[in-house]
Amino acid sequence: MSESDQRGGWLKRLRSGLQKSATRLSTGIGDIITKRKLDEQALSDIEELLITADLGVEVASRLTRNLAKSRFGKEVSDEEIRTAMADDIERILAPVTAPLIIEPDHRPHVILVVGVNGAGKTTTIGKLASRFRQQGYSVMLAAGDTFRAAAIEQLQIWGERTGCTVITRPAGTDPAAVAYAAIEQAKAAATDILLLDTAGRLHNKANLMAELQKIVRVMRKLDESAPHNCLLVLDATTGQNAHAQVDTFRELASITGLVVTKLDGSARGGIIVALAERFGVPIHAIGVGESEDDLRPFEPRDFARSLMGLNP
Amino acid sequence: MFESLTSRLGEVFDGLTRRGALSESDIKTALRDVRVALLEADVALPVVKEFIAGIETQATGQAVIKSVTPGQMVVKIVHDRLIEMLGAEVSEINLNAAPPVPILMVGLQGSGKTTTTAKLGKQLVEKHRRKVLMASLDVRRPAAQEQLRVLGDQVLVPTLDIVVGESPVKITERAMRKARQEGYDVVLLDTAGRLSIDDELMAEAAAVRDAAKPVETLLVADAMTGQDAVNTARAFHERIGLTGIALTRVDGDARGGAALSIRAVTGCPIKLLGVGENLDALEPFHPERIASRILGMGDVVSLVEKAAETVNRDDAEKLAARLQKGQFDLEDMLSQLQQLKKMGGLGGVMSLLPGVAKVKKQLAAHSVDDGLIKRQEAIIFSMTRGERLRPAIIKASRKKRIATGAGASVQEVNKLLKQFQQMQGMMKRMRKMGRKGALPPGMAGDLSALPPGLMPPR
Ligand SMILES: Nc1nc2c(ncn2[C@@H]2O[C@H](COP(=O)(O)OP(=O)(O)OP(=O)(O)O)[C@@H](O)[C@H]2O)c(=O)[nH]1
Ligand SMILES: Nc1nc2c(ncn2[C@@H]2O[C@H](COP(=O)(O)OP(=O)(O)OP(=O)(O)O)[C@@H](O)[C@H]2O)c(=O)[nH]1
Ligand SMILES: [Mg+2]
Ligand SMILES: [Mg+2]
Numbered sequence: 001m002s003e004s005d006q007r008g009g010w011l012k013r014l015r016s017g018l019q020k021s022a023t024r025l026s027t028g029i030g031d032i033i034t035k036r037k038l039d040e041q042a043l044s045d046i047e048e049l050l051i052t053a054d055l056g057v058e059v060a061s062r063l064t065r066n067l068a069k070s071r072f073g074k075e076v077s078d079e080e081i082r083t084a085m086a087d088d089i090e091r092i093l094a095p096v097t098a099p100l101i102i103e104p105d106h107r108p109h110v111i112l113v114v115g116v117n118g119a120g121k122t123t124t125i126g127k128l129a130s131r132f133r134q135q136g137y138s139v140m141l142a143a144g145d146t147f148r149a150a151a152i153e154q155l156q157i158w159g160e161r162t163g164c165t166v167i168t169r170p171a172g173t174d175p176a177a178v179a180y181a182a183i184e185q186a187k188a189a190a191t192d193i194l195l196l197d198t199a200g201r202l203h204n205k206a207n208l209m210a211e212l213q214k215i216v217r218v219m220r221k222l223d224e225s226a227p228h229n230c231l232l233v234l235d236a237t238t239g240q241n242a243h244a245q246v247d248t249f250r251e252l253a254s255i256t257g258l259v260v261t262k263l264d265g266s267a268r269g270g271i272i273v274a275l276a277e278r279f280g281v282p283i284h285a286i287g288v289g290e291s292e293d294d295l296r297p298f299e300p301r302d303f304a305r306s307l308m309g310l311n312p
Numbered sequence: 313m314f315e316s317l318t319s320r321l322g323e324v325f326d327g328l329t330r331r332g333a334l335s336e337s338d339i340k341t342a343l344r345d346v347r348v349a350l351l352e353a354d355v356a357l358p359v360v361k362e363f364i365a366g367i368e369t370q371a372t373g374q375a376v377i378k379s380v381t382p383g384q385m386v387v388k389i390v391h392d393r394l395i396e397m398l399g400a401e402v403s404e405i406n407l408n409a410a411p412p413v414p415i416l417m418v419g420l421q422g423s424g425k426t427t428t429t430a431k432l433g434k435q436l437v438e439k440h441r442r443k444v445l446m447a448s449l450d451v452r453r454p455a456a457q458e459q460l461r462v463l464g465d466q467v468l469v470p471t472l473d474i475v476v477g478e479s480p481v482k483i484t485e486r487a488m489r490k491a492r493q494e495g496y497d498v499v500l501l502d503t504a505g506r507l508s509i510d511d512e513l514m515a516e517a518a519a520v521r522d523a524a525k526p527v528e529t530l531l532v533a534d535a536m537t538g539q540d541a542v543n544t545a546r547a548f549h550e551r552i553g554l555t556g557i558a559l560t561r562v563d564g565d566a567r568g569g570a571a572l573s574i575r576a577v578t579g580c581p582i583k584l585l586g587v588g589e590n591l592d593a594l595e596p597f598h599p600e601r602i603a604s605r606i607l608g609m610g611d612v613v614s615l616v617e618k619a620a621e622t623v624n625r626d627d628a629e630k631l632a633a634r635l636q637k638g639q640f641d642l643e644d645m646l647s648q649l650q651q652l653k654k655m656g657g658l659g660g661v662m663s664l665l666p667g668v669a670k671v672k673k674q675l676a677a678h679s680v681d682d683g684l685i686k687r688q689e690a691i692i693f694s695m696t697r698g699e700r701l702r703p704a705i706i707k708a709s710r711k712k713r714i715a716t717g718a719g720a721s722v723q724e725v726n727k728l729l730k731q732f733q734q735m736q737g738m739m740k741r742m743r744k745m746g747r748k749g750a751l752p753p754g755m756a757g758d759l760s761a762l763p764p765g766l767m768p769p770r
Contacts, residue, residue, distance in 0.1 A: 238538055242536075267538065
């Protein structure tokens with residue numbers, strides 16, 4: 001039995017993760033507007049509740065103003081107001097919801113995984129590998145993080161867990177060389193999917209971003225269309241700095257989608273609402289735990305309703 | 313990482329300073345901007361609210377004072393309060409206990425615990441000449457123990473042998489035993505990342521704490537953390553009991569409001585800053601430096617200059633003229649005190665000047681504070697005009713009356729008179745040296761250059 005089953009399924013866990021905040025949300029709004037008119041004070045409290053979920057001041061205030069337009073001065077119930085807000089949020093998130101599509105004509109379909117330090121890249125690769133294997137694909141992993149201590153060993157363990165070959169080079173090797181060797185090997189073995197791990201890098205470090213661009217340049221020597229996906233792994237605990245992360249990785253590494261990790265924690269990940277509005281980068285999946293089956297498709301409705309403390 | 317917060321707040325204050333005299337509604341506007349700036353910097357909302365509320369009460373009380381703009385008052389108060397909230401002084405890792413001193417590292421997944429453990433180990437060995445043992449209690453994450461072992465090899469700090477299948481508490485006990493037997497000074501315990509809402513793992517961390525009885529328990533937190541910083545910090549503090557904070561990824565460009573949030577909810581000092589992936593990228597936390605970075609010292613300094621300019625020029629010129637003639641009485645002393653107060657009090661003036669932390673501490677040690685200025689003022693107010701112009705006539709009975717009127721003791725009146733004499737003496741000396749001006753220049757850097765009235769009596 002998997003870890004997630006033991007704990008009652010991801011959704012329950014996601015919800016229970018949001019439980020505290022949900023209770024806070026509902027109590028907060030309930031106190032103010034149950035059997036009452038929606039007034040300035042109530043609106044400002046709702047705005048603040050959105051801010052505490054990391055939506056950011058601007059988005060929180062815009063969403064609140066929208067809500068006011070249609071309902072200001074009206075008698076509204078707690079449930080109604082939360083549902084309306086969840087609907088608005090869902091409308092923002094729906095367009096960026098997109099599963100990760102594996103194109104069969106690429107062999108391998110190369111997925112480059114990038115992000116700042118400790119976001120959950122390597123773990124996400126393990127989870128993706130597990131899912132692809134379950135879907136019947138042949139998968140190879142490449143240990144492109146040759147910098148961080150024991151990063152290669154970490155990926156090797158994920159390889160063992162998921163039954164995937166892991167391409168490695170000694171620590172300190174140029175990651176571009178690892179990428180090259182991995183594509184070569186994956187091509188030779190006609191592997192369906194190659195997942196390439198990279199070292200964590202802060203987006204404001206020009207040399208590290210250049211290193212990433214070199215990885216892409218070198219892999220294109222073997223396959224001009226590679227990478228077929230470049231996933232930015234984003235930690236849900238991140239605050240407004242996520243804007244800069246997405247902005248820079250989008251510009252310098254042409255990311256094609258996001259995976260949002262650690263949504264099983266107390267952080268509510270509201271930043272993705274702001275990111276969706278501003279960048280429109282697709283969200284492919286979310287991470288809700290540390291084990292291999294803790295990867296879930298992103299469901300905007302569930303996410304929005306959870307954010308507002310409503311049952312999915 | 314604090315750069316962007318600095319520039320954001322800088323904009324706010326630019327607006328304030330250029331507008332000159334501000335109404336109370338301007339204070340409100342300014343604080344609205346400050347609120348947005350802090351929220352955009354990821355300071356948690358409850359912390360922001362408390363911060364703003366504190367400033368609002370202070371600012372509204374003080375806004376009536378002439379010749380200091382409300383904007384300057386806001387700057388001074390925001391700045392003071394930022395420093396206050398970040399913690400008044402540098403806080404070092406506490407090693408004051410019988411060896412082996414256990415230090416426990418805790419935090420969310422991926423926050424930088426293992427890396428920070430190795431950095432700290434390296435620093436304790438190289439800078440503090442301690443014999444350090446590191447142990448990984450992370451039996452969950454793939455290759456976590458191996459990671460610490462590799463790092464230990466890199467920084468030449470021994471790590472506890474890895475025994476597969478051992479529980480975190482057992483590893484802790486083995487580490488402490490080995491440290492005692494082999495004469496280690498410090499044991500660094502690196503733990504697995506855990507969510508604050510994961511009861512099972514929080515209980516495990518508490519069990520490890522009970523086994524190790526750490527002298528320091530450091531929460532390792534990412535500077536990029538958003539609003540959740542307060543929840544996480546509070547939960548870790550409640551469940552495990554923190555003694556300090558290590559803030560990582562300060563080399564990023566996050567605005568770093570999490571520092572303020574975590575500090576505010578735990579009350580624990582921020583002891584370490586992680587400023588890179590390399591193993592010597594660890595710095596002590598200087599609250600004043602960081603607060604200054606947050607505020608932008610350049611702006612603040614120019615504000616002080618402006619504040620100095622707003623000091624009533626007439627008064628200053630009159631005083632200068634009198635000093636030229638060798639005249640200095642208690643009314644002059646009073647007007648000096650009042651000018652100081654207008655500029656936001658001694659503390660305000662001092663904290664607005666760069667590099668005055670030391671002086672400020674010195675002053676605090678001698679209990680020279682804004683309260684003193686107010687008491688001295690009250691004593692002078694309690695005198696008749698004749699007494700102020702001719703202090704020599706103030707004898708025992710007058711002293712008693714003055715003291716009663718000011719709600720002070722006769723000793724305090726004596727102290728003031730003595731300080732007045734010192735001040736008078738110094739003014740005379742200054743005249744001889746051909747210097748003029750109400751406030752001696754360079755008072756920030758050199759305590760002895762302060763007006764003697766503000767010098768602690770020996
Ligand atoms: N709770 C929780 N933990 C996660 C999740 N994803 C990853 N983690 C944990 O986060 C920590 C960091 O994960 P990694 O996969 O090593 O992160 P990374 O981005 O590869 O890190 P670097 O390579 O060092 O930059 C590990 O302890 C993971 O187990 C998630 O969705 N939920
Ligand atoms: N840029 C930067 N990276 C850091 C800093 N501190 C740690 N890192 C990186 O952050 C990533 C995660 O660090 P770890 O030390 O493995 O984090 P951890 O808290 O032990 O992670 P778990 O054990 O999985 O919970 C690694 O890639 C580190 O190199 C820092 O101050 N600056
Ligand atoms: Mg990794
Ligand atoms: Mg670790």
